[in-house]
Amino acid sequence: MKKxxxxxLASGRGSNLQAIMDRCQAGSLVAEVVVVISDKPAAYALERARRAGIAAYGLEMAAFPSKREYEQAVVELLREAGVQLLCxxxxxxxxxxxxxxxxxxxxxxxxxALLPSFPGLHGQRDALQYGVKISGCTVHFIDEGMDTGPIxxxxxxxxxxxxxEETLAARILEQExxxxxxxxxxxxxxxxxVEGRRVYIK
Known part of the structure; x- marks a missing residue:
């Protein structure tokens, strides 16, 4: 099976990036990370990529005339690397x-968080403040909304x-x-x- x-794309320390790279290295994920891009040039995720010998780029959105042109530059880098799936x-x-x-x-x-509950930047905090008894994490495809794509x-x-918030986030991160x-x-x-809002696992 071809990798x-x-x-x-990462903005922070890149612990999920590391988990993906580790699984690729172990052979339990038949994939390879070929490029990492951050909107924050100082993001530790870029350092993780460079240490693993992966192409890493820090592109500040402020350096571009618009968000569209920033994303067009990102697309160009992804296409140059032959990316098949963007995470x-x-x-x-x-x-x-x-x-x-x-x-x-x-x-x-x-x-x-367990979407569609608690989308946005503070899923763990919002779940805790709401008083839920169960939280978690969700992998989903991206659409134009904020955490609204098919689960x-x-x-x-x-x-x-x-x-x-910190203890809950740490336990959720293990599952992530x-x-x-x-x-x-x-x-x-x-x-x-993918059919509409549903993702079927064959």
């Missing part, structure tokens, strides 16, 4: 038309009575590191079929 060529790993920007058109149903994201996989995590590579492997095997 799936992955591109990763968002802590990428803190809403994906726009240039990326969506270039990679239709080929952009995945992982969110630290691929979810994992549940109990919310404990003494949880803080397991779930995201699993979803990517399903894609690599050609087992994901």
């Amino acid at each position: 799936l060529r992955l591109g990763v 968002l790993a802590g990428y803190m920007r809403l994906v726009g038309e240039p990326l969506l058109q270039a990679f239709p149903n080929k952009i995945m994201n992982i969110h630290p 691929i996989l979810q994992a549940a995590v109990p919310v404990l009575g003494d949880d803080t 590191h397991r779930l995201y590579p699993e979803a990517i492997q399903l894609y690599a095997e050609g087992r994901l079929e």
Whole structure:
């Protein structure tokens, strides 16, 4: 089976990127990360990529006349690397038309809540403040909305009575590191079929 060529967009420390790279290295994920791009040139995710010998680019949106031109530059880098699936790993920007058109149903994201509940930047905090008993994480395809794309996989995590945002986030992150590579492997095997809002696993 030929390895799936992955591109990763990240804004922060890149722990999900590391989980993906580790699974690729172990051979349990039949894929390879070929390029990592961050909108923050100082993001530690770029350092992780460089240490692994992966092409890494820091592109500040402020250096471009518009978001569209920024995304067009990102698309160009992804195409040059032959990316087949784009993975968002802590990428803190809403994906726009240039990326969506270039990679239709080929952009995945992982969110630290059980969507459609608690979308946006603070999924763990919002779940905790709402008083839910179960939280978790969701891998989904990206569309034009904020965490609104078709759901691929979810994992549940109990919310404990003494949880803080940090302790809950840490337990959810453990599941993220397991779930995201699993979803990517399903894609690599050609087992994901999108029909409207539903993702069927063949």
